[in-house]
Amino acid sequence: MKKWSRHLLAAGALALGMSAAHADDNNTLYFYNWTEYVPPGLLEQFTKETGIKVIYSTYESNETMYAKLKTYKDGAYDLVVPSTYYVDKMRKEGMIQKIDKSKLSNFSNLDPDMLNKPFDPNNDYSIPYIWGGDGDWR
Numbered sequence: 001m002k003k004w005s006r007h008l009l010a011a012g013a014l015a016l017g018m019s020a021a022h023a024d025d026n027n028t029l030y031f032y033n034w035t036e037y038v039p040p041g042l043l044e045q046f047t048k049e050t051g052i053k054v055i056y057s058t059y060e061s062n063e064t065m066y067a068k069l070k071t072y073k074d075g076a077y078d079l080v081v082p083s084t085y086y087v088d089k090m091r092k093e094g095m096i097q098k099i100d101k102s103k104l105s106n107f108s109n110l111d112p113d114m115l116n117k118p119f120d121p122n123n124d125y126s127i128p129y130i131w132g133g134d135g136d137w138r
Contacts, residue, residue: 026052027051027052027053028052028053028054028055029052029053029054029055029078029079030055030057030076030077030078030079031043031054031055031056031057031077031078031079031080032057032058032059032065032068032069032076032077032079032080032081033056033057033058033059033079033080033081034058034059034060034081035058035059035060036058037058037081037130038056043056057077062082062083062085062086065080065082065086066082066086066089066090069090069095070095075095075097080096081129081130084117084119084120084126085119087119087120087125087126088118088119088120090125091119091120091124091125091126096125096126097125098124098125099123099124099125099126099127101123104127107127110127110128111128114128114131115128
């Protein structure tokens with residue numbers, strides 16, 4: 001649990017550094033993520049360790065996430081986890097803000113092979129969160 005908490009803490013630091021939606025509320029993180037991507041108890045542990053309350057919402061598809069975010073004039077979430085091709089789309093449409101990497105003390109620890117991808121060449125708008133693949137196995 002501690003390992004996951006550190007990962008979410010880094011994500012929280014990122015979100016607080018880039019948030020304009022809730023700049024007046026530094027003790028609450030509005031997090032929009034895929035369903036079932038956060039283990040039970042993790043958000044409570046994060047709040048306990050940091051004092052930052054997490055308002056957590058989930059979605060089932062990029063299309064659902066995108067449609068909901070398009071309805072908000074100024075962002076409703078501090079942290080969103082789209083697939084890579086949606087990072088590119090949302091970046092081009094001005095839907096996401098640049099990340100202040102100076103506030104990410106562990107940015108240098110990220111795997112270089114996961115950085116500087118075509119959808120966000122300088123990681124100005126995204127950082128790796130989860131990597132994996134889905135498939136069928138017989």
